[in-house]
Amino acid sequence: MAEPLLDVQDLQVSFATEDGLVRAVDGVSFTLDRGEVVAIVGESGSGKSVTVMTLMGLTRSPNSRFAGSARLHGGDLVTASEEDLERVRGREIAMIFQDPISSLSPVQRIGAQIAEQIRAHEKVSKAEALDRAAGLMERVGIPRARDRLRAYPHEFSGGMRQRVMIAMALSLSPGVLIADEPTTALDVTIQAQILKEIKQLSREMNSGVIFVTHDLGVVADVADRVLVMYSGRLVEQGTVDEIFYDPQHPYTWGLMGSVTRVDRDPPRRLPAIPGQPPSLLRVPQGCHFRPRCPHAFDPCRQVPSLESRLPASPDHLDRCWLDPADKRTKREIGGRIGLAEGDVIK
């Protein structure tokens, strides 16, 4: 196997707060290849955004602590100096944020904002950079791009602003593109357009994409591989088909069960996940999901390692002590996958 484009090993991120140390990311490892889309799924507070922001060096602060590595083209993003990061950001790894209106400067023209990024990395004239900005805007589907270079962000709709963000992220053809909930704030029709755009452009540039989302529909649509995060840890990882058709972790079942589907008659009741994610200041002992898991039993007091428990699929990893054969019956609820309602340890 060739070396992966991005290799994250045992990444740990914690923040010192007044109330104690918050372990936001606790030992996350994964790889990303060129042309591949890896989705990170999880609830708010699961650490998915902190993971990708750390890759961009955006979580650095006097209060944050890091361990582990994230290798990209021989360098390590976790330990890289600020100058090295500046060189890498935009050129080798770029990010699209959830909320384009707060990621764009409201007082600078769109064209200038895209051109600025190009000129920060390459020695080109202003006119040339603007010209390239117009080309990029056209490529991401902004009509009459040349006339719009002089527009301000408030003159654009939400979908158009997100296209500008994509144009910016792609301006230097980065190898790794991180999309952090890029369509959550958009209408479904616009979401469909944007997803299509991201898929197509990343394929054209042969980039690797890390797609952070909580929407399993979006995951099914864009991802090749899926990482499921819960309370700072990866609880399951595998190909998109493995995760959707043979999910191993009860938390994944819970996510699947609580999704509303437009193509199926609704069940009488949605099997929800009981309770809430634990506070990262007081994580439960053993498996983090134990307090919400109706299938929890004695071994769950020990943290299960992330490993393959299915002989047939060595790359499908999970963190659950249950017997794989047992899981098949336990996750079945009225013909679909879900988390059984049951007694939950308080």
Add this chain to the structure above:
Amino acid sequence: MNDDSQVQAGPEAGSQPLLLQAEHVQLYFPIKYGVLVDRTVGVVHAVDDVSLSLPEGQTLGIVGESGCGKSTLARCMVRLLEPTGGTMRFRGRDITHLGRRPLQPFRREVQLVFQDPSSSLNPRKRVGQIVGTPLQLQGVGRDAARARVRELLDRVGLNPEHVNRFPHEFSGGQRQRIGVARALAVNPKLIVLDEPVSALDVSVQAQVINLLDDLQDDLGLSYVFIAHDLSVVRHVSDQIAVMYLGKLMELSPSAELYRKPIHPYTQALLSAIPIPDPQENRARERQVIAGEPPNPISPPSGCRFHTRCPWATKVCSEVEPPLAEYPGGHLAACHHPRNVSPAEISAAARSPLSPLSSGQLMPGGEQASASGPEESSESQVTARTGGAVDAPDEEP
């Protein structure tokens, strides 16, 4: 939470008296311009001649993209806004232009839950105060109010011990429960839910949807449920209204709408939602409609969707289609309806809910719909991506 799945309150439309009726409701926001005298230079056609009704104990879902007027319509329903035309009725009584005082008894019966629980709850007030304020306004005594607040918190699945906490001490889902508890405080008959779960995580969404479901069964509530996403409304609605640029495009019993969406816009909305099933998702032909909704200040002539519609013909830009009645109580305003047989088209009658400005021309009156491919797949929605319509790049 208790699961009394046996108690399924599913009254059929028609058997229940109408709680809320909108008759040709219209709301235009004037655009003012000028230094000394405000001249009205134009209007935003936020809600344009929408008629629909909600039987007691049922849920009406309203869906559409941002800017389609769904929230404005909801605000007309609860009379936070006064319609500029048409009539709003609550239990048959005209409430369109009632003043503050005559509206008071109505306010008790109709409550609103907002999308973003963190901005709709006062951050400086304790939960007990937030939920108790409606009671206080009603003149409920302090002790009685305190007891009622605890009962309400318990009812929505929050710990009654938490009455003295502030909103920021709760998670998003819990905050939305506080919003629901506040709405329930005055024992309303109707709750208008404006995107109540859009800001929540999926697992929490399911909890809140289940809670709303339980409350409806136990308290006999009626809901108007606004969403931009057809998959969530499917779970809660008896009837669904699809809006586009201030107009009603399709109105149908919920199951019927998903089985055979008639309006191309509804099809597009359905097709835009990715299905959480990789193989089905890959197999499905997705129709991605291009462009964005046009400017509601100067909406397109004829059918408002014609600028983005893959099936649009000349007539669509000239004549506003009336709402045609198809079998199963299914109404759609389209000259080229999908998923209906030629017999059903010729049998279709003009609905009295049709906009007053709509033409007399019924679908099939112009021989055009035969040009499209024949298809009416059952649960799956497919549609050929027609001649790509260019984005109506009308940016204000």
